Amino acid sequence: MKALQLVAHGTPGRFERRDLPTPNPGKDEVVVAVKACGLNHLDLWLEAGALPIPLELPRTPGGEIAGQVESIGSSVMGWRPGDRVAVQSNLFCGECEFCRRGEESLCLRGRILGVQQDGGFAEKVLVPARALVRLPDDVAYESSAALTLAGSTAMHMLMNRALVRAGDWVLVVGGASGVGSAAIQIAVQLGGRVISTGSTEPRRALAQQLGAQHALDTNSANWPEEVRRLTGKRGVDLVIEHVGGDVLLQCFACLARGGTVVTCGATAGREVTLDLWPFFAKQHRLIGSYGRNRYDLEATLNWAALGRLKPVIDSIVTLDQAPAAFAKLRNREVLGKVVVRSQGD
Numbered sequence: 586m587k588a589l590q591l592v593a594h595g596t597p598g599r600f601e602r603r604d605l606p607t608p609n610p611g612k613d614e615v616v617v618a619v620k621a622c623g624l625n626h627l628d629l630w631l632e633a634g635a636l637p638i639p640l641e642l643p644r645t646p647g648g649e650i651a652g653q654v655e656s657i658g659s660s661v662m663g664w665r666p667g668d669r670v671a672v673q674s675n676l677f678c679g680e681c682e683f684c685r686r687g688e689e690s691l692c693l694r695g696r697i698l699g700v701q702q703d704g705g706f707a708e709k710v711l712v713p714a715r716a717l718v719r720l721p722d723d724v725a726y727e728s729s730a731a732l733t734l735a736g737s738t739a740m741h742m743l744m745n746r747a748l749v750r751a752g753d754w755v756l757v758v759g760g761a762s763g764v765g766s767a768a769i770q771i772a773v774q775l776g777g778r779v780i781s782t783g784s785t786e787p788r789r790a791l792a793q794q795l796g797a798q799h800a801l802d803t804n805s806a807n808w809p810e811e812v813r814r815l816t817g818k819r820g821v822d823l824v825i826e827h828v829g830g831d832v833l834l835q836c837f838a839c840l841a842r843g844g845t846v847v848t849c850g851a852t853a854g855r856e857v858t859l860d861l862w863p864f865f866a867k868q869h870r871l872i873g874s875y876g877r878n879r880y881d882l883e884a885t886l887n888w889a890a891l892g893r894l895k896p897v898i899d900s901i902v903t904l905d906q907a908p909a910a911f912a913k914l915r916n917r918e919v920l921g922k923v924v925v926r927s928q929g930d
């Protein structure tokens with residue numbers, strides 16, 4: 586089978602198109618014929634070798650997989666060849682105390698698909714059967730590959746880690762990103778009034794098209810003041826944030842008393858210095874969010890099937906074009922998701 590493998594870290598990293606043996610499923614595993622796989626910042630971190638976990642090369646990146654079950658292991662129940670599936674990319678053990686209560690994103694033995702084991706930038710991928718989620722008939726493979734990772738990340742942030750009450754002001758940072766574009770749509774449908782941010786005019790226009798009432802230019806240093814002005818000096822109830830660094834600190838300046846910042850990702854920096862006086866005096870909350878539970882993935886796909894959550898697709902590329910797509914995403918030239926199709930190129 587064809588696979589795109591990262592053979593050396595860097596920006597850009599070195600990729601090779603390889604012919605690998607078709608995997609055989611162990612007793613609890615399945616082989617999925619990959620139909621589409623989304624490209625994410627996580628793939629860029631793998632490319633650069635910039636993750637705080639041990640990384641081994643060569644590695645086939647790609648965690649946002651949609652496809653068809655091709656073969657199943659001897660103990661696998663409930664799945665048949667031909668079933669349409671999406672794959673839960675934060676692989677979980679299914680046995681630890683957190684998995685047993687449905688909090689697979691807290692799994693003690695969690696592994697990231699496409700980072701710690703070979704992912705979906707290939708014709709086929711080997712995954713544990715418990716990582717499969719049924720793909721509704723109404724959701725195209727490309728839509729699933731553009732929604733499952735970022736969309737379920739946003740779903741987890743908004744439905745599991747925090748709550749949106751009708752009428753709440755919600756600030757979604759980076760509204761044109763994968764997480765941001767899903768977060769805007771989810772927050773609006775939960776009754777939130779959304780303010781978003783974007784670094785370019787097309788990004789801000791997209792955020793507003795998705796339902797944000799206002800989209801602010803993050804190149805202007807005083808955008809947090811603009812958030813306060815728009816909310817009658819009050820500030821927002823909830824911030825959905827995935828940038829980190831100084832942006833995380835600016836989010837606190839946008840926050841109402843008793844408000845909450847939910848953060849994941851931290852593409853702009855993982856270390857910040859937080860002034861604790863306003864933090865406790867205004868009774869702010871900072872909540873971490875990591876990955877998703879199967880439930881979040883199922884909810885994302887169900888919302889997609891109902892037309893409540895729409896993917897924003899920048900482009901669909903072949904396996905051969907994928908390394909160029911990594912560069913495009915790194916250079917922030919992508920509006921929406923890049924989806925890689927590994928079949929038939």
Ligand SMILES: [Zn+2]
Binds near residue numbers: 684
């Ligand atoms: Zn577990």
